[in-house]
Amino acid sequence: YVKLNRYDAIRSEFLLDNYMTPQTCNTTCTDDSREDDDTYSQARVTTVPTHTSTGNVTCPNDDDFYKVRLFDGDVLTIALTFTQSNSTQDLDLHLYKGFTDLWPCSPTNPSSCTSAHGQGAVSNEHAVHTQTTGCAAGCDYYVVVRGYDGSQNNYGITIKVE
Numbered sequence: 001y002v003k004l005n006r007y008d009a010i011r012s013e014f015l016l017d018n019y020m021t022p023q024t025c026n027t028t029c030t031d032d033s034r035e036d037d038d039t040y041s042q043a044r045v046t047t048v049p050t051h052t053s054t055g056n057v058t059c060p061n062d063d064d065f066y067k068v069r070l071f072d073g074d075v076l077t078i079a080l081t082f083t084q085s086n087s088t089q090d091l092d093l094h095l096y097k098g099f100t101d102l103w104p105c106s107p108t109n110p111s112s113c114t115s116a117h118g119q120g121a122v123s124n125e126h127a128v129h130t131q132t133t134g135c136a137a138g139c140d141y142y143v144v145v146r147g148y149d150g151s152q153n154n155y156g157i158t159i160k161v162e
Helices: none
Strands: 050-058 064-070 075-081 091-097 125-130 139-147 153-161
Touching: 050 064, 050 139, 064 153, 075 091, 075 139, 091 125, 139 153
Parallel strands: none
Antiparallel strands: 050 153, 064 139, 075 125, 075 153, 091 139
């Protein structure tokens, strides 16, 4: 319902627009207790050299962000563990530097997905990134766990910097 009230007794014209965006209402997924971790500013800070977290959940269209600081010569290894028995449980890894997705993968362009970046279509994902140059003083990267095409699942993650 929409109700419009006048500010005073003066008659005036107005224009009312209505924009509707289709959304899914999935009530079967309950996020983990570590929310909110859905954006860069809410990213979970990782520990070095190894960060391990279990009991995580990613719900449809609800990414989980992990902040990692890398320096020149660092090797970042990510292991994502989960059980996938159907396509609605497919989780993928993304790596962002700033606002740039270095490992893009989307249902609208599935050819951009690669198992080398932790974007396969089976249980468990593994990916490695070597920071060569440009981060002598350190650069912030974001490891993102994303459900492929709105998938949801429980997972564990290990992020290692060597």
